[in-house]
Amino acid sequence: MSDIQLPERLEGVEPVRSIRTFASLTYQYTPGRAASRFLKEVERKRLVGQRCPVCKKVYVPPRGSCPTDGVATEEEVELGHTGTIVSFCVVNVPFMANLMEIPYVGALIQLDGSDIPIMHLIQEVPYDEVHMGMRVEAVWVPDGEISHTLESIKYFRPNGEPDAPYDSYKENA
Amino acid sequence: MRDVAIISFAQTKHQRAVSDINEVEMLMPILGEALDGAGVKKDRVDFVCSGSSDYLAGQPFSFVMSLDAFGPWPPISESHVDMDGAWAVYEAWVKMQAGKADIALVYAYGKSSPGDIRKVLSRQLDPYYLGPLWVDPVSLAALQARVGLEAGAFSAEQMAEVAAASRRNAKANPYAQLSGDAEVAALLSEPEFVAPLRKHDCPPISDGAAVVVLAADGAARELSEHPAWIRGFDHRIEPHALGSRDLTTSVSTKQAAAKAGVGDKPVDLAELHAPFTHQELILRDALGLSDGVSINPSGGALCANPMMTAGLIRMGEAANRVTNGEASRAVAHATSGPCLQQNLVCVLEGE
Numbered sequence: 163m164s165d166i167q168l169p170e171r172l173e174g175v176e177p178v179r180s181i182r183t184f185a186s187l188t189y190q191y192t193p194g195r196a197a198s199r200f201l202k203e204v205e206r207k208r209l210v211g212q213r214c215p216v217c218k219k220v221y222v223p224p225r226g227s228c229p230t231d232g233v234a235t236e237e238e239v240e241l242g243h244t245g246t247i248v249s250f251c252v253v254n255v256p257f258m259a260n261l262m263e264i265p266y267v268g269a270l271i272q273l274d275g276s277d278i279p280i281m282h283l284i285q286e287v288p289y290d291e292v293h294m295g296m297r298v299e300a301v302w303v304p305d306g307e308i309s310h311t312l313e314s315i316k317y318f319r320p321n322g323e324p325d326a327p328y329d330s331y332k333e334n335a
Numbered sequence: 336m337r338d339v340a341i342i343s344f345a346q347t348k349h350q351r352a353v354s355d356i357n358e359v360e361m362l363m364p365i366l367g368e369a370l371d372g373a374g375v376k377k378d379r380v381d382f383v384c385s386g387s388s389d390y391l392a393g394q395p396f397s398f399v400m401s402l403d404a405f406g407p408w409p410p411i412s413e414s415h416v417d418m419d420g421a422w423a424v425y426e427a428w429v430k431m432q433a434g435k436a437d438i439a440l441v442y443a444y445g446k447s448s449p450g451d452i453r454k455v456l457s458r459q460l461d462p463y464y465l466g467p468l469w470v471d472p473v474s475l476a477a478l479q480a481r482v483g484l485e486a487g488a489f490s491a492e493q494m495a496e497v498a499a500a501s502r503r504n505a506k507a508n509p510y511a512q513l514s515g516d517a518e519v520a521a522l523l524s525e526p527e528f529v530a531p532l533r534k535h536d537c538p539p540i541s542d543g544a545a546v547v548v549l550a551a552d553g554a555a556r557e558l559s560e561h562p563a564w565i566r567g568f569d570h571r572i573e574p575h576a577l578g579s580r581d582l583t584t585s586v587s588t589k590q591a592a593a594k595a596g597v598g599d600k601p602v603d604l605a606e607l608h609a610p611f612t613h614q615e616l617i618l619r620d621a622l623g624l625s626d627g628v629s630i631n632p633s634g635g636a637l638c639a640n641p642m643m644t645a646g647l648i649r650m651g652e653a654a655n656r657v658t659n660g661e662a663s664r665a666v667a668h669a670t671s672g673p674c675l676q677q678n679l680v681c682v683l684e685g686e
């Protein structure tokens with residue numbers, strides 16, 4: 163700034179140091195064939211993944227392709243509403259406005275029958291008792307409120323089963 | 336310099352709105368088609384480069400997810416440009432010149448349908464003066480056409496002739512969105528859309544994707560009987576501020592053409608990325624193309640204009656015609672930014 167020679171009439175004028183130019187754009191999101199099928203099944207209170215024909219891994223939510231093999235996934239596989247916590251974090255920052263009371267736990271949950279975890283909330287358990295290998299079950303919103311969104315699952319909670327053996331989820335741990 | 340060639344090309348059938356499948360589902364079939372066309376499996380690809388814009392999808396880092404269509408495992412060498420895929424070809428070409436890759440795959444995709452494309456594209460303008468005005472690309476192209484018409488650089492008749500020729504050529508292109516026979520007089524009797532532009536002066540709004548496979552030296556000779564060799568390649572950019580440019584001509588195209596050696600030998604055909612009719616006239620002039628040169632035998636961007644992709648398609652269309660012997664020397668051009676702000680020129684030759 164210092165080596166710019168301002169004309170006399172601008173000397174002493176307060177410089178503009180920043181401007182804010184707001185922009186808002188509206189989009190229509192296309193989930194695609196695979197994710198549409200998944201969301202339609204959520205509406206029916208079912209969790210359905212897709213299996214890769216090459217590596218046999220089951221993806222959820224499916225995106226229509228195996229990211230490892232680059233081939234289309236077509237075989238549908240119904241998954242359990244229970245799963246295993248493969249990783250978690252305790253959130254102490256109130257960045258979700260006041261929706262959640264802190265601290266709360268976000269976790270990666272490998273649903274039974276699938277090979278990659280989904281992310282969801284863990285509730286109905288003190289945060290310091292959550293651990294890898296913990297068995298959990300989905301708690302759905304009331305039937306009348308279920309729609310084609312993963313928000314149809316309110317959260318996951320411990321289902322009382324003994325911890326899953328490490329080998330059963332180590333690939334995602 | 337290493338000899339690098341385009342050995343395979345695939346594209347989608349471009350449509351106004353592809354609303355049942357996502358970008359990965361749109362790309363997967365043509366990635367397979369391009370690899371099959373090159374006669375290689377993905378494990379022989381040394382480098383993958385893509386061109387796309389998150390502003391189109393309205394999703395940050397959407398280009399990362401698009402790699403799921405390729406299957407980046409075991410880990411691959413990969414890059415992305417927030418530009419037309421033609422510039423991704425340039426990056427791959429540089430990588431190959433550096434000896435870092437023998438076979439490269441370049442893909443580009445653009446779905447304009449999720450948003451209001453004219454508003455979305457106004458976001459590429461400078462954020463201080465033009466961005467806040469939300470000037471859209473059709474209006475900017477109209478300003479450019481007006482300047483050119485007033486200066487006598489081209490006429491409304493010539494513009495309509497470009498539209499008529501493009502649509503006529505596109506009749507032979509199964510991937511085009513618009514095609515058909517149109518009389519110049521009939522086109523000129525149409526009402527103005529954004530004056531002085533009529534609808535036929537503007538590109539269709541398109542969803543689509545394209546893929547090319549590049550190979551260097553021995554790999555190209557091993558995989559292709561008739562590689563389309565890249566013999567000249569350059570790109571240049573003009574200032575962001577429209578007021579500081581002469582919009583009746585294209586200085587950056589002229590400079591890129593000179594560096595790429597367009598005028599060194601006769602040109603048989605040119606695939607020009609001219610989204611607006613008057614821009615084809617400006618480009619023909621800037622590239623110094625004579626009357627005998629076949630222009631946009633595919634129909635060009637006036638018949639299918641998937642964003643971030645239409646420039647890459649020009650390279651693929653030109654390469655196909657070199658490979659099949661229709662042309663022995665072809666020019667492919669790509670543009671980016673408002674009013675032909677940035678231009679890329681590539682010269683392709685047979686053996």
Ligand SMILES: [Zn+2]
Nearest residue numbers: 214217228231
């Ligand atoms: Zn797989």
